[in-house]
Amino acid sequence: MKVQIWANLGVKDVARTEAFYTKLGFEQTPGQKSEELTSFLFGNDGFMIHFFKEESLKNGMKGELADLSKGNEVIFSISAETEEEVNDWAVKVKDAGGHVFSPPEAFQGMYGCAFADPDGHKFNILKWK
Known part of the structure:
Protein backbone atom coordinates (compact mmCIF):
# COMPACT_ATOMS: atom_id res chain seq x y z
CA MET A 1 0.00 0.00 0.00
CA LYS A 2 1.41 3.39 -0.99
CA VAL A 3 0.67 6.07 1.62
CA GLN A 4 1.22 9.79 1.30
CA ILE A 5 0.89 12.21 4.20
CA TRP A 6 0.56 15.98 4.17
CA ALA A 7 -0.43 18.77 6.53
CA ASN A 8 -3.40 21.13 6.35
CA LEU A 9 -3.09 24.46 8.18
CA GLY A 10 -5.43 27.43 8.46
CA VAL A 11 -4.42 30.95 7.41
CA LYS A 12 -6.14 34.32 7.49
CA ASP A 13 -4.86 35.52 4.11
CA VAL A 14 -4.02 32.97 1.40
CA ALA A 15 -2.24 35.55 -0.81
CA ARG A 16 -0.04 36.71 2.09
CA THR A 17 0.88 33.10 2.87
CA GLU A 18 1.66 32.42 -0.78
CA ALA A 19 3.93 35.48 -0.95
CA PHE A 20 5.73 34.49 2.29
CA TYR A 21 6.60 30.93 1.27
CA THR A 22 7.44 31.98 -2.28
CA LYS A 23 9.95 34.52 -0.89
CA LEU A 24 11.52 31.73 1.15
CA GLY A 25 12.02 29.76 -2.08
CA PHE A 26 9.58 26.91 -1.61
CA GLU A 27 7.98 25.34 -4.68
CA GLN A 28 4.21 25.52 -5.02
CA THR A 29 2.40 22.21 -5.25
CA PRO A 30 1.22 21.85 -8.87
CA GLY A 31 -2.56 22.11 -9.26
CA GLN A 32 -3.16 23.12 -5.63
CA LYS A 33 -4.07 26.78 -5.78
CA SER A 34 -7.35 28.66 -5.41
CA GLU A 35 -8.86 31.55 -3.47
CA GLU A 36 -9.27 29.13 -0.54
CA LEU A 37 -5.91 27.34 -0.76
CA THR A 38 -2.22 27.63 -1.50
CA SER A 39 0.14 24.70 -1.14
CA PHE A 40 3.91 24.19 -1.02
CA LEU A 41 6.37 21.31 -1.19
CA PHE A 42 8.89 20.95 1.64
CA GLY A 43 12.00 18.79 1.63
CA ASN A 44 13.47 16.35 -0.85
CA ASP A 45 10.49 14.00 -0.63
CA GLY A 46 7.99 16.74 -1.42
CA PHE A 47 6.08 16.83 1.89
CA MET A 48 3.05 19.02 1.15
CA ILE A 49 1.61 21.64 3.40
CA HIS A 50 -1.75 22.98 2.27
CA PHE A 51 -2.60 26.41 3.67
CA PHE A 52 -6.38 26.80 3.67
CA LYS A 53 -8.33 29.94 4.39
CA GLU A 54 -9.33 29.46 8.04
CA GLU A 55 -13.08 29.25 7.47
CA SER A 56 -12.63 26.66 4.75
CA LEU A 57 -10.44 24.46 6.96
CA LYS A 58 -12.81 24.84 9.93
CA ASN A 59 -15.68 23.63 7.76
CA GLY A 60 -13.67 20.64 6.58
CA MET A 61 -12.52 19.76 10.11
CA LYS A 62 -16.00 20.26 11.60
CA GLY A 63 -14.53 22.28 14.44
CA GLU A 64 -12.40 25.13 15.67
CA LEU A 65 -8.74 25.68 14.86
CA ALA A 66 -5.96 26.14 17.40
CA ASP A 67 -5.50 29.68 18.70
CA LEU A 68 -1.80 30.11 18.03
CA SER A 69 -1.62 33.27 20.13
CA LYS A 70 -2.28 31.05 23.18
CA GLY A 71 -0.33 27.92 22.34
CA ASN A 72 1.28 25.71 19.75
Missing part, protein backbone atom coordinates in the same frame (compact mmCIF):
# COMPACT_ATOMS: atom_id res chain seq x y z
CA GLU A 73 -0.08 23.20 17.29
CA VAL A 74 3.13 21.65 15.91
CA ILE A 75 6.63 22.68 14.90
CA PHE A 76 7.95 21.50 11.54
CA SER A 77 11.70 20.91 11.34
CA ILE A 78 13.77 21.70 8.26
CA SER A 79 17.34 20.45 7.99
CA ALA A 80 20.29 22.66 7.11
CA GLU A 81 23.72 21.53 5.96
CA THR A 82 25.76 24.35 7.54
CA GLU A 83 25.53 26.93 10.29
CA GLU A 84 25.74 29.62 7.60
CA GLU A 85 22.60 28.16 5.99
CA VAL A 86 20.78 28.44 9.33
CA ASN A 87 21.89 32.07 9.64
CA ASP A 88 20.73 32.78 6.07
CA TRP A 89 17.31 31.30 6.83
CA ALA A 90 16.88 33.65 9.78
CA VAL A 91 17.56 36.66 7.54
CA LYS A 92 15.28 35.39 4.75
CA VAL A 93 12.42 34.76 7.19
CA LYS A 94 12.64 38.29 8.61
CA ASP A 95 12.83 39.80 5.12
CA ALA A 96 9.77 37.80 4.04
CA GLY A 97 7.69 39.00 7.02
CA GLY A 98 8.07 36.10 9.44
CA HIS A 99 9.05 36.24 13.12
CA VAL A 100 12.29 34.62 14.26
CA PHE A 101 11.39 33.80 17.87
CA SER A 102 14.58 31.82 18.54
CA PRO A 103 17.64 33.31 16.83
CA PRO A 104 20.45 31.10 15.50
CA GLU A 105 22.33 29.40 18.33
CA ALA A 106 24.01 26.16 19.36
CA PHE A 107 21.99 23.84 21.63
CA GLN A 108 21.71 20.12 22.41
CA GLY A 109 24.26 19.07 19.78
CA MET A 110 22.62 21.16 17.07
CA TYR A 111 22.78 24.64 15.63
CA GLY A 112 19.46 26.16 14.67
CA CYS A 113 16.83 28.86 14.77
CA ALA A 114 13.05 28.85 14.96
CA PHE A 115 10.45 31.06 13.30
CA ALA A 116 6.74 31.61 12.91
CA ASP A 117 5.07 32.46 9.62
CA PRO A 118 2.63 35.40 9.47
CA ASP A 119 -0.15 33.20 10.91
CA GLY A 120 1.95 31.80 13.74
CA HIS A 121 2.75 28.35 12.28
CA LYS A 122 6.15 27.33 13.64
CA PHE A 123 9.22 25.92 11.95
CA ASN A 124 12.78 25.35 13.02
CA ILE A 125 15.89 25.11 10.91
CA LEU A 126 18.40 22.61 12.33
CA LYS A 127 21.96 21.66 11.51
CA TRP A 128 23.09 18.56 13.42
CA LYS A 129 26.63 18.91 14.74
Whole structure:
Protein backbone atom coordinates (compact mmCIF):
# COMPACT_ATOMS: atom_id res chain seq x y z
CA MET A 1 0.00 0.00 0.00
CA LYS A 2 1.41 3.39 -0.99
CA VAL A 3 0.67 6.07 1.62
CA GLN A 4 1.22 9.79 1.30
CA ILE A 5 0.89 12.21 4.20
CA TRP A 6 0.56 15.98 4.17
CA ALA A 7 -0.43 18.77 6.53
CA ASN A 8 -3.40 21.13 6.35
CA LEU A 9 -3.09 24.46 8.18
CA GLY A 10 -5.43 27.43 8.46
CA VAL A 11 -4.42 30.95 7.41
CA LYS A 12 -6.14 34.32 7.49
CA ASP A 13 -4.86 35.52 4.11
CA VAL A 14 -4.02 32.97 1.40
CA ALA A 15 -2.24 35.55 -0.81
CA ARG A 16 -0.04 36.71 2.09
CA THR A 17 0.88 33.10 2.87
CA GLU A 18 1.66 32.42 -0.78
CA ALA A 19 3.93 35.48 -0.95
CA PHE A 20 5.73 34.49 2.29
CA TYR A 21 6.60 30.93 1.27
CA THR A 22 7.44 31.98 -2.28
CA LYS A 23 9.95 34.52 -0.89
CA LEU A 24 11.52 31.73 1.15
CA GLY A 25 12.02 29.76 -2.08
CA PHE A 26 9.58 26.91 -1.61
CA GLU A 27 7.98 25.34 -4.68
CA GLN A 28 4.21 25.52 -5.02
CA THR A 29 2.40 22.21 -5.25
CA PRO A 30 1.22 21.85 -8.87
CA GLY A 31 -2.56 22.11 -9.26
CA GLN A 32 -3.16 23.12 -5.63
CA LYS A 33 -4.07 26.78 -5.78
CA SER A 34 -7.35 28.66 -5.41
CA GLU A 35 -8.86 31.55 -3.47
CA GLU A 36 -9.27 29.13 -0.54
CA LEU A 37 -5.91 27.34 -0.76
CA THR A 38 -2.22 27.63 -1.50
CA SER A 39 0.14 24.70 -1.14
CA PHE A 40 3.91 24.19 -1.02
CA LEU A 41 6.37 21.31 -1.19
CA PHE A 42 8.89 20.95 1.64
CA GLY A 43 12.00 18.79 1.63
CA ASN A 44 13.47 16.35 -0.85
CA ASP A 45 10.49 14.00 -0.63
CA GLY A 46 7.99 16.74 -1.42
CA PHE A 47 6.08 16.83 1.89
CA MET A 48 3.05 19.02 1.15
CA ILE A 49 1.61 21.64 3.40
CA HIS A 50 -1.75 22.98 2.27
CA PHE A 51 -2.60 26.41 3.67
CA PHE A 52 -6.38 26.80 3.67
CA LYS A 53 -8.33 29.94 4.39
CA GLU A 54 -9.33 29.46 8.04
CA GLU A 55 -13.08 29.25 7.47
CA SER A 56 -12.63 26.66 4.75
CA LEU A 57 -10.44 24.46 6.96
CA LYS A 58 -12.81 24.84 9.93
CA ASN A 59 -15.68 23.63 7.76
CA GLY A 60 -13.67 20.64 6.58
CA MET A 61 -12.52 19.76 10.11
CA LYS A 62 -16.00 20.26 11.60
CA GLY A 63 -14.53 22.28 14.44
CA GLU A 64 -12.40 25.13 15.67
CA LEU A 65 -8.74 25.68 14.86
CA ALA A 66 -5.96 26.14 17.40
CA ASP A 67 -5.50 29.68 18.70
CA LEU A 68 -1.80 30.11 18.03
CA SER A 69 -1.62 33.27 20.13
CA LYS A 70 -2.28 31.05 23.18
CA GLY A 71 -0.33 27.92 22.34
CA ASN A 72 1.28 25.71 19.75
CA GLU A 73 -0.08 23.20 17.29
CA VAL A 74 3.13 21.65 15.91
CA ILE A 75 6.63 22.68 14.90
CA PHE A 76 7.95 21.50 11.54
CA SER A 77 11.70 20.91 11.34
CA ILE A 78 13.77 21.70 8.26
CA SER A 79 17.34 20.45 7.99
CA ALA A 80 20.29 22.66 7.11
CA GLU A 81 23.72 21.53 5.96
CA THR A 82 25.76 24.35 7.54
CA GLU A 83 25.53 26.93 10.29
CA GLU A 84 25.74 29.62 7.60
CA GLU A 85 22.60 28.16 5.99
CA VAL A 86 20.78 28.44 9.33
CA ASN A 87 21.89 32.07 9.64
CA ASP A 88 20.73 32.78 6.07
CA TRP A 89 17.31 31.30 6.83
CA ALA A 90 16.88 33.65 9.78
CA VAL A 91 17.56 36.66 7.54
CA LYS A 92 15.28 35.39 4.75
CA VAL A 93 12.42 34.76 7.19
CA LYS A 94 12.64 38.29 8.61
CA ASP A 95 12.83 39.80 5.12
CA ALA A 96 9.77 37.80 4.04
CA GLY A 97 7.69 39.00 7.02
CA GLY A 98 8.07 36.10 9.44
CA HIS A 99 9.05 36.24 13.12
CA VAL A 100 12.29 34.62 14.26
CA PHE A 101 11.39 33.80 17.87
CA SER A 102 14.58 31.82 18.54
CA PRO A 103 17.64 33.31 16.83
CA PRO A 104 20.45 31.10 15.50
CA GLU A 105 22.33 29.40 18.33
CA ALA A 106 24.01 26.16 19.36
CA PHE A 107 21.99 23.84 21.63
CA GLN A 108 21.71 20.12 22.41
CA GLY A 109 24.26 19.07 19.78
CA MET A 110 22.62 21.16 17.07
CA TYR A 111 22.78 24.64 15.63
CA GLY A 112 19.46 26.16 14.67
CA CYS A 113 16.83 28.86 14.77
CA ALA A 114 13.05 28.85 14.96
CA PHE A 115 10.45 31.06 13.30
CA ALA A 116 6.74 31.61 12.91
CA ASP A 117 5.07 32.46 9.62
CA PRO A 118 2.63 35.40 9.47
CA ASP A 119 -0.15 33.20 10.91
CA GLY A 120 1.95 31.80 13.74
CA HIS A 121 2.75 28.35 12.28
CA LYS A 122 6.15 27.33 13.64
CA PHE A 123 9.22 25.92 11.95
CA ASN A 124 12.78 25.35 13.02
CA ILE A 125 15.89 25.11 10.91
CA LEU A 126 18.40 22.61 12.33
CA LYS A 127 21.96 21.66 11.51
CA TRP A 128 23.09 18.56 13.42
CA LYS A 129 26.63 18.91 14.74
